[in-house]
Amino acid sequence: MNELAAKIESALLLSGRPVSFTKLASVFEVKAVEVESAVSALMEARNREDSGIHVVVANKAVELATNPAFAEALAAMSKQEVQSELTRPQLETLTIVAYRGPITRPEIEYIRGVNCSVILRNLLMRGLIIEKEDATRLQNMYSLSTEMLRHLGLHDVSELPDFSSLHQNARIQQMLDALTEESDV
Amino acid sequence: MIFAVDQEHFSGPLGLLLELLQQKELEITKVSLEKITEDYLGYLEANDVPPEELADFLVVATRLIYLKSRELMPYLKTAEEEAEVQSLEDQLRLYRLFLDAAGKIEEQFAGSHVMFAAQKPRVVQDEAPAFVASEAVTPTVLHEAFGWVLKRLEPFFALREASMERVKSIEERLDEMRQAIASRASMSFKDVVRGAKSKPEVVVSFLALLELIRRQIVRASQADEHDILIERL
Numbered sequence: 001m002n003e004l005a006a007k008i009e010s011a012l013l014l015s016g017r018p019v020s021f022t023k024l025a026s027v028f029e030v031k032a033v034e035v036e037s038a039v040s041a042l043m044e045a046r047n048r049e050d051s052g053i054h055v056v057v058a059n060k061a062v063e064l065a066t067n068p069a070f071a072e073a074l075a076a077m078s079k080q081e082v083q084s085e086l087t088r089p090q091l092e093t094l095t096i097v098a099y100r101g102p103i104t105r106p107e108i109e110y111i112r113g114v115n116c117s118v119i120l121r122n123l124l125m126r127g128l129i130i131e132k133e134d135a136t137r138l139q140n141m142y143s144l145s146t147e148m149l150r151h152l153g154l155h156d157v158s159e160l161p162d163f164s165s166l167h168q169n170a171r172i173q174q175m176l177d178a179l180t181e182e183s184d185v
Numbered sequence: 186m187i188f189a190v191d192q193e194h195f196s197g198p199l200g201l202l203l204e205l206l207q208q209k210e211l212e213i214t215k216v217s218l219e220k221i222t223e224d225y226l227g228y229l230e231a232n233d234v235p236p237e238e239l240a241d242f243l244v245v246a247t248r249l250i251y252l253k254s255r256e257l258m259p260y261l262k263t264a265e266e267e268a269e270v271q272s273l274e275d276q277l278r279l280y281r282l283f284l285d286a287a288g289k290i291e292e293q294f295a296g297s298h299v300m301f302a303a304q305k306p307r308v309v310q311d312e313a314p315a316f317v318a319s320e321a322v323t324p325t326v327l328h329e330a331f332g333w334v335l336k337r338l339e340p341f342f343a344l345r346e347a348s349m350e351r352v353k354s355i356e357e358r359l360d361e362m363r364q365a366i367a368s369r370a371s372m373s374f375k376d377v378v379r380g381a382k383s384k385p386e387v388v389v390s391f392l393a394l395l396e397l398i399r400r401q402i403v404r405a406s407q408a409d410e411h412d413i414l415i416e417r418l
Contacts, residue, residue: 016303054300065300078301086294088196095287111279114197114241117341152290153298161289172279175272 001045004028004038008062009046018061018146047155057156058146059130068153093119094148097129098157099166100176101143104134108142110179197238198245199280201228213277215252222249230399237345247388248273254391358393366403366417374405374413 008024021035028035039062043055049069056063066074086094093116096108109116120142123129128148134141144157154160158167166172196204205224211217226246234242252273362377374394381387394415397403401418408414 013303056300063302065302068298068300071297071299071301074301075297075299078304086291088200091291091294092196092200092283092287095290096283098290099283099286110276111283112197113199113245113276113280114238115344117344118237121341147302150300150302152293153300154293160286161293162286166282166286169282171275172282175275175279 001041002038004030004034005042005045008035008038009042009064012055012062012064016064018056018058018063020061022060024062043155054155056146056149056154058149059132059143061146063146063150065150071153089114089116089119090123094123094128094144097123097142098144098148098160099163100172101129101157102132102134102141103143104137104139104141106139107176107179110176198242199277200284201225201242202245202277203281203284213274213281215274218249218273219253222253225249226395226399243392245273247392250392250395251388358389359396362390362393362397363402366397366415369417371414371416373408374415375411377415 007028011024011027012019021032021039024035025032039055039057042062043057045051046053046055049067052067052070054065054067056065089112092112093108096111097103100107100111105116105120108120120129120131124131127145128151129142130145131140131142133139149155149157152160157163202218202221202225205221205228206213206217208224209217209221211220226249229242229246365372365377374390377394378387378390381390394403394405394413397415398405404416404418406414406416
C-alpha cells in the first residue's frame with residue numbers, strides 16, 4: 001500500500017462517511033486519477049478475510065466499513081437498524097438500478113413496463129439509491145447508494161452476481177438506446 | 186394501531202404477463218401472448234388495479250388486443266407493426282432477466298453480510314445548540330428553496346394527471362359507446378370509429394367494445410369483411 005492510500009485511509013477514518021474522489025484529491029493536492037488508483041490499492045489491501053476494516057466504493061466516493069463476515073456478531077453492537085423488508089416492486093426496481101445504474105427513470109420504466117416514480121421516491125427516502133442530475137442528458141440518473149452496497153455486503157457493484165452479463169449486455173443496451181432515440185424525436 | 190397500506194402490491198403488467206405464461210407453461214412467443222390475452226383481461230376485470238398504474242396495465246391490454254386483431258386481419262400488417270410485436274416479446278425477455286437477478290439480490294439482502302460504517306458520535310447535551318443557521322440563510326433563500334422543492338414535484342403530479350387522462354379516455358369511450366348503443370338497437374364498428382383521429386383511438390374503441398361484450402351489454406358479429414355489427418342485448 002502506497003503513502004497516498006494510507007493517507008486516504010486515515011482521512012476516511014476521520015470522516016466516518018463516504019468521501020468523494022474529488023474531495024480527497026483536493027485535500028491531498030493530487031489528481032483524481034491518482035486517488036482512484038490509490039483507492040484500488042487500499043481496497044486490495046483491506047478487502048480480505050483477515051482484515052477488520054473493509055473499503056466500499058460507490059458513485060466515485062469511498063467509505064470504511066466493517067468486515068461482512070462479522071455482521072452477525074456486530075449487529076448487536078450497532079445502532080444501525082437493519083433495513084426492513086422490501087416490497088416486490090421495490091426489489092425489482094432496486095435490482096435494475098443496481099445492475100444498470102446510473103440509469104434514468106424512463107429506462108427503468110421501460111424495463112418494468114410500469115410507472116416507477118412512487119417507488120423511486122420511496123427508495124430515495126430510505127437511502128437505498130441516490131439521484132444525480134446528468135449534465136449532458138439533462139435527466140436524473142439513479143444509482144445504488146453506498147449504504148445499500150454495505151447492506152448487501154458488497155465492496156463495489158461489480159461484485160453483484162452475474163454483474164457483467166447484465167451490466168454490459170449488448171441487447172439491453174440496444175433496446176435502451178432505441179428508447180432514448182424515440183424520446184429525442 | 187398503524188395501518189400499513191401497500192400501494193405497491195402489483196408487480197406491474199409485465200409481471201402479470203409472465204405469471205400467466207408460467208401458469209400455462211408457455212414460452213415467450215407471439216402465439217403464447219395471444220393465448221393469454223383473455224386471462225390478462227379477465228385479471229384486470231377481477232382485480233382492483235391501483236388507479237395510477239391502471240393506464241400502464243391498459244396499454245399492455247391494448248397491445249395484446251392489437252396482436253389478436255392482427256390475426257383476424259392479416260392483410261393489415263405492416264413492417265412497423267411487426268416491430269411492435271417483436272418489442273413486446275423483447276421487453277418481456279428483458280424484464281425476466283432482471284426478475285431473475287432480483288431473486289439473487291433478495292437473498293443477498295436477507296443474508297447477514299452487512300458491513301457497518303462508523304457511527305456518528307452523538308452530540309453532548311451540554312454543548313452548543315444542535316442547530317445554528319448560517320448567516321447565508323435568509324427568508325428569501327428559504328422561499329427560493331421551497332419554490333425549488335415544489336418545482337421538483339411538478340413532473341410527478343403531471344405524470345399522474347397524464348396517466349389519469351389515458352385511463353379516462355377508455356372510460357369515456359366506453360360511456361360514449363354505451364350511450365350510442367342505448368339510443369338505437371344496433372350500430373356498426375365503422376360508425377364508432379368514424380371520428381377517430383389516430384390508430385390508438387381505434388384500438389381504444391375496440392377495447393371498449395370488448396369490455397361492453399364482456400359486461401353483456403352488447404353482442405357483436407361480423408357484419409361483412411370490413412365491419413362489425415354491434416347489437417344491444
